[in-house]
Amino acid sequence: MKARTLKKDKVNIITLGCSKNMVDSEVLSGQLRAAEIDVVHENAKRDHNIVIVNTCGFIDKAKEESVNTILEQVNLKQKGKLDKVYVTGCLSQRYRDDLEQSIPEVDAWFGTMELPLMLKKFDVDYKAELIGERLLATPQHYAYVKISEGCNRTCAFCAIPLMRGNHLSRSVDDIVKEAETLARRGVKEIMLIAQELTYYGLDLYKKRALPDLLKRLSDVPGIEWIRLHYAYPHKFPMEILEVMKERKNICNYLDMPLQHAADNMLKAMRRNITRAEMEDLITGIRETVPGICLRTTLITGFPGETLDDVEELKTFLERQRFDRVGIFTYSHEENTSAYSLVDDVPANEKQRRAEDIMAVQQEISYEKNQEKIGQTFKVLVDKKEAGRYLGRTEFDSVEVDNEVIIQTDKKLKTGEFVNVKIIRAYDYDLEGEVV
Template sequence: MKARTLKRDKVNIITLGCSKNMVDSEVLSGQLKANEVDVVHESGKRDHNIVIVNTCGFIDKAKEESINTILDQVNLKKKGKLDKVYVTGCLSERYKQNLEEEIPEVDAYFGTMELPQILKKFDIDYKAELVGERLLSTPSHYAYLKISEGCNRTCSFCAIPLMRGNHVSKPIEQLVAEAEGLVKRGVKEVMLIAQELTYYGLDLYKKRELPKLLHALADVKGLEWIRLHYAYPSKFPMEILDVIRERDNICKYIDMPLQHASNNMLKSMRRQITREEMTQLVHDIRERVPGICLRTTLITGYPGETEADVEELKGFLQETRFDRVGIFTYSHEENTSAYDLVNDVPAEEKERRAQDIMEVQQEISLEKNQEKVGKTFKVLIDKRESGRYLGRTEFDSVEVDNEVVINTTKRLAIGEFVNVKITKAYDYDLEGEVVEEGIIEKIKSLF
């Protein structure tokens, strides 16, 4: 009688939702690998026997995608193609009991802060000494750096505090060590992420310390771009701008979600700021850091939103002329204060309003892009696709912003910086050609 050979476990992690979830998956992967568990991220090979789905529970569309992904993996398990299916992340944190009742075939559900419990399923312990160690799921030249967890804000529409808890900052020393480790692995750009960047340090240091953190990260040798995501506009710490202006490796870029511009909407959303204050803030930011790129995110279809509110938002965009804009349609989320309001804007109308607003921004984006034609920018090469290279300027974050299309016969390395002269402008993208570095610049670079 032959002895049965035990198959070694291999784990596939599927990540849904935002970049903060991606970092969580990378940390989980690092812990598994350090404990000699084979792990891959979103593998299509089907050579794994265990799946961990890291879910998103932010809005309706994200929740639907997460549930469908769980069901897909459960069906594979039923067919004998998987041994185990585990679920973690925001959806699991928020709806664990409901999910256990509705999809009992999942082997275990975990919340957002239950990494040690996940590891227990593999008979391994959390290794505290691995803080900052991750298996990057991004290309090796850029990475996300999560500087804090949770949020203390009380925005009426947002369920993030329900899923992520209160704001907890990571110590500056830990973040610097993480950044140094990333640079050693080839990372040239880090994108600072949090639910709320500008709140950084209030819990640890009793004051806002994002400027101090930025200076410390800017001192990390080999870190060429540092990018700021998710800055809250109310009580915005203006000293951040001085650091951006002073340090060459901090991108002139801020992602600052405003959500709306009508004072009626801002008040109901509990945003703690008025349209007039936001307009002044945008003016002050641009005055302090000339040439800075401002990105914002908006919500349309919030309860009680009128056509007048939408027109006011359009007027605000035309007045402030943001460089980048993203938009969500309102999602009616349980246990938020807005859930007590009547969700009175039909889904089709939410989409129509979102489209109208983006048409306004599309014109602004094209005009701003046309201003770049003939100018030369430092561009980071992200990938090669269909025989051409795609890269970004310091004014563009990965996946959400403009790309620079480069047609060249010259071989460019992914993760390399090149100078590109812009030759064409489109609504959301640019096209350009590589400009050879002059002899004077080459000599200067040697010293």
């Protein structure tokens, strides 16, 4: 044991959940590295002695995964393979008191906004000047950029405000400085994320400032793609689209979770919008930016949802023909307003409905992809896997959307752009040749 204590600490960060958590882990690792502490993400070598688990507490499956991961790390500590286990993130924020009692082997628990406190465990002071100095957990050519924290919305199903607090925008200058730092390190695509992008700036600047931010970011040298995730449909600022149309490096892509289409469900979910208003908005978006890729996310199995509601949702998809759709089954979360409702749709029925809805979208996706055969797209090379290159068009985000299987005899570099002519199309992927 004496020899072990002389060994320099090495920290492994395990990140669970969404891209916002990933950014938090990257910022944490940047702070540690600036203090000359050895830090890695998801360390496969297992040569670390300290673990930080950044947890997710969004829905039941995510909470279960987080708890299991914590227990795995505690088990390693008990076997003498780790010195310390720290836990942070949304699950820790939301259930800290209960977790401290049930898993006392964890050395310390931290909430979502307690980075300076966590750094104290390493005798490190938080350095605000390290904007953009992150140890990327993504490939070096793309990065997520968080433009705000928290949310002021009161959606009935959502526990995010309980874990992340009220909406808090970062300043335009700080975000631009971060983008400049990332660009100097070779990042070519930035994906703007927030719990709700379109609320950005209302707290700091007393106006919706996303259009102004986009103009500033699009001027950053080296940033070739800017992608927008998680826009809220109610009071959507159409000025965003004018900037998108004007600036070539802002992808014609918008991720706008709608959650449902039946008016009674939208009202019960407290979404502040009707189906007719959503349809008018979608029409307006497509008229302003022809060819835009629209991605949405839906929830099935919300309390009170009927089979008629599911059919209405399927009809909505068939009518609107979104390019990309993701779906969650409803999770009954404590301290949300929906928790007072009866969770009356069984888990297996929620899943069946989700699969039924996605079958509709799968056919739409296949038909839309077939239309791309013969067209040539600018493609960003993400990786080489199983002897072939995989990339994305501007209409596809990382992990959740289509990939392009690239056929070429040339040696390509990860992070470079190539022109690819599509020769085959599948339900969720494209295949093409470099031209």
